[in-house]
Amino acid sequence: MAATSDSVFNSDLLLAHKLPETQYTYNERDVAIYALGIGACGQDAVDSDELKYVYHENGQEFIQVLPTFASLVTLGSLTKGLDLPGFKYDPSLMLHGQQYIEIYRPLPSKANLINKVSLAGLQDKGKAAILEIEIKSYEQGSEELLCMNRTTVFLRGAGGFSNSSQPFSYKNYPINQGLAVKIPKTQPAVVSEERTQLSQALLYRLSGDYNPLHSDPKVAKVAGFPRPILHGLCTLGFAIKAIIKCVCKGDPTAVKTISGRFLTTVFPGETLITEMWLEGLRVIYQTKVKERNKAVLSGYVDIRGLSSSL
Ligand SMILES: CCCCCCC/C=C/C(=O)SCCNC(=O)CCNC(=O)[C@H](O)C(C)(C)COP(=O)(O)OP(=O)(O)OC[C@H]1O[C@@H](n2cnc3c(N)ncnc32)[C@H](O)[C@@H]1OP(=O)(O)O
Numbered sequence: 001m002a003a004t005s006d007s008v009f010n011s012d013l014l015l016a017h018k019l020p021e022t023q024y025t026y027n028e029r030d031v032a033i034y035a036l037g038i039g040a041c042g043q044d045a046v047d048s049d050e051l052k053y054v055y056h057e058n059g060q061e062f063i064q065v066l067p068t069f070a071s072l073v074t075l076g077s078l079t080k081g082l083d084l085p086g087f088k089y090d091p092s093l094m095l096h097g098q099q100y101i102e103i104y105r106p107l108p109s110k111a112n113l114i115n116k117v118s119l120a121g122l123q124d125k126g127k128a129a130i131l132e133i134e135i136k137s138y139e140q141g142s143e144e145l146l147c148m149n150r151t152t153v154f155l156r157g158a159g160g161f162s163n164s165s166q167p168f169s170y171k172n173y174p175i176n177q178g179l180a181v182k183i184p185k186t187q188p189a190v191v192s193e194e195r196t197q198l199s200q201a202l203l204y205r206l207s208g209d210y211n212p213l214h215s216d217p218k219v220a221k222v223a224g225f226p227r228p229i230l231h232g233l234c235t236l237g238f239a240i241k242a243i244i245k246c247v248c249k250g251d252p253t254a255v256k257t258i259s260g261r262f263l264t265t266v267f268p269g270e271t272l273i274t275e276m277w278l279e280g281l282r283v284i285y286q287t288k289v290k291e292r293n294k295a296v297l298s299g300y301v302d303i304r305g306l307s308s309s310l
Pocket residue numbers: 074075078079094095096097098125130151152153154211213229230231232233261262263264265266
């Protein structure tokens with residue numbers, strides 16, 4: 001513990017703090033708007049691999065839900081920044097660092113969810129702090145866990161709050177979950193390419209992440225960017241949609257676990273190339289921006305089974 005005041009770092013105060021439960025209610029319309037936000041049917045409006053996320057001939061209750069839709073449950077708790085006693089940071093300098101998602105059963109096309117929110121980690125990296133928030137989501141009235149998200153937020157300028165000879169480091173989850181992956185040196189088994197639209201972030205934000213970093217040029221400049229950047233979860237949505245199409249035979253329920261680390265920013269309008277390697281039931285992936293030949297996202301997806309044609 002460094003001090004007792006609320007304005008300086010106080011690990012006792014912080015670790016004892018209970019984060020409030022939140023609710024997230026969604027329906028088929030939210031599911032379809034989300035799918036459009038991560039590029040479904042963006043290149044071909046009748047692509048049967050993607051139309052199923054947006055439209056169903058027998059009624060919208062039959063549309064399929066992408067597993068990354070689960071990440072939206074975190075928005076109410078995180079986008080404006082959390083008010084944490086004993087730890088201060090500037091929310092305008094927050095960047096999304098990593099996302100880890102476990103899906104325990106296929107997401108329904110509508111639901112009322114109760115989210116149990118907790119602090120999962122805080123690390124002092126000197127120039128930055130790394131804050132991790134875990135959200136376990138239950139369908140209202142049920143004890144059954146539907147999904148779990150762990151969001152890592154990279155807080156620029158918020159490091160150096162603890163003793164530099166023994167920097168503060170707290171993590172309450174298994175070390176093997178969501179580790180940064182090693183990209184194989186071999187050729188990828190599959191490669192997929194998809195262009196984002198110049199308006200991609202403006203469309204994606206309608207799913208509930210209204211942070212002006214993604215829409216307002218003045219706010220983007222204050223945060224250090226020449227123009228608004230794409231939401232990390234939008235890039236992740238594009239990558240996982242490509243993996244479902246190319247590796248899971250288009251079955252979104254095949255995905256069990258998703259891990260992704262945001263390596264550098266993506267600007268709306270850029271083309272995303274996702275490279276995939278298969279290691280048993282794990283797909284290692286890396287997404288690059290074609291125009292800058294830069295890796296922007298890497299991670300893995302654990303799946304329930306593999307297509308025999310791969
Ligand atoms: C649901 C919303 C959540 C809240 C989000 C808040 C608002 C923002 C929303 C967004 O969507 S922002 C867009 C998506 N994110 C990005 O574009 C970020 C892309 N990544 C980067 O720009 C850089 O990776 C970085 C995060 C600025 C870090 O680069 P930097 O060069 O400063 O770090 P390093 O010197 O390499 O590493 C220092 C230290 O930190 C660890 N680390 C590095 N990157 C990450 C990361 N992405 N996630 C977690 N941890 C990271 C790295 O391992 C080093 O630690 P040690 O190895 O020294 O222990």
